Amino acid sequence: MELIRGAEQMHAAALQARSQGRRIGFVPTMGALHEGHLSLIRIARAQCNWVAVSIFVNPLQFGPNEDLARYPRTFERDCRLLEAEGVQVLFAPTVEEMYPAASKTIVEVQELSQRLCGASRPGHFRGVTTVVAKLFNIVRPEVAVFGQKDAAQVAVIRRMVGDLNFDVQIAVGPIVRDRDGLAMSSRNRYLDAAERKAASVLYRALLRAQQMADRGERSAAVLVEAARSVVAEEPSARLDYIEAVNPETLEPVHDVTGGTLLAIAAYFGATRLIDNVLLFAGNSRAGAG
Ligand code: AMP
Numbered sequence: 001m002e003l004i005r006g007a008e009q010m011h012a013a014a015l016q017a018r019s020q021g022r023r024i025g026f027v028p029t030m031g032a033l034h035e036g037h038l039s040l041i042r043i044a045r046a047q048c049n050w051v052a053v054s055i056f057v058n059p060l061q062f063g064p065n066e067d068l069a070r071y072p073r074t075f076e077r078d079c080r081l082l083e084a085e086g087v088q089v090l091f092a093p094t095v096e097e098m099y100p101a102a103s104k105t106i107v108e109v110q111e112l113s114q115r116l117c118g119a120s121r122p123g124h125f126r127g128v129t130t131v132v133a134k135l136f137n138i139v140r141p142e143v144a145v146f147g148q149k150d151a152a153q154v155a156v157i158r159r160m161v162g163d164l165n166f167d168v169q170i171a172v173g174p175i176v177r178d179r180d181g182l183a184m185s186s187r188n189r190y191l192d193a194a195e196r197k198a199a200s201v202l203y204r205a206l207l208r209a210q211q212m213a214d215r216g217e218r219s220a221a222v223l224v225e226a227a228r229s230v231v232a233e234e235p236s237a238r239l240d241y242i243e244a245v246n247p248e249t250l251e252p253v254h255d256v257t258g259g260t261l262l263a264i265a266a267y268f269g270a271t272r273l274i275d276n277v278l279l280f281a282g283n284s285r286a287g288a289g
Contacts, residue, residue, distance in 0.1 A: 053090055236267060242262070242263070
């Protein structure tokens with residue numbers, strides 16, 4: 001595996017791979033890799049014969065009072081995991097490389113960027129779309145793989161790719177969970193034992209709504225309320241939002257019909273976690289892509 005720090009070098013390596021007829025798959029990450037990330041790399045590997053992974057803790061997507069400074073960084077371990085997955089290139093630029101002092105451009109998907117996490121994390125999705133647009137231009141992937149774990153991020157990126165005519169196919173991998181259902185996340189490292197135990201309530205809440213949808217409940221308000229009442233059983237959980245929305249527009253829905261995104265965010269201590277499930281009236285699939 002080649003480690004590349006510079007955007008120009010990354011671009012050159014990708015162009016060379018393309019000229020040799022390679023199909024480029026790309027998985028952007030912020031590092032502190034876990035099985036969720038590795039599952040996306042395997043999806044890229046199955047569709048492409050040249051896989052690039054980026055590790056970049058993107059300051060633009062963190063709010064002023066968020067965890068940028070203490071975000072987990074496990075670079076040596078990440079490199080070993082990526083080697084073992086047979087990744088061709090790790091692109092790990094510095095902040096100065098990605099955002100030179102002279103840079104003035106941001107990419108923002110309007111409206112969608114204000115919904116779900118965008119409402120509680122102002123500027124977050126603008127930071128995501130700006131960095132992902134830059135990474136797409138640097139890596140020029142044919143396929144880029146994202147996790148359903150960040151369902152709103154998927155919607156925002158798909159909209160950006162459509163609106164700006166990016167020549168890339170977006171693939172989405174299902175949510176990888178721990179044994180008790182907690183969605184894997186780099187931020188799970190922040191949790192102490194009691195918080196870690198409490199955090200499993202998120203998935204239980206989503207499952208309750210899923211079971212009710214399976215049995216035919218179509219009212220979004222009823223399903224949201226059922227999930228909310230499960231979260232309320234865990235006094236240490238502080239709910240940020242729980243919403244039933246259209247997975248493409250992220251607009252709230254009244255009735256669950258053909259695939260409604262039920263998304264949740266909550267704090268356990270100082271740690272904010274997110275999760276979601278796709279609901280189908282009469283049938284639902286946990287974290288399906
Ligand atoms: P991050 O490093 O947290 O920015 O995540 C990088 C990519 O991995 C994003 O596309 C996430 O949606 C995805 N991802 C994170 N956690 C999981 C998970 N538990 N299952 C599947 N994909 C995930």
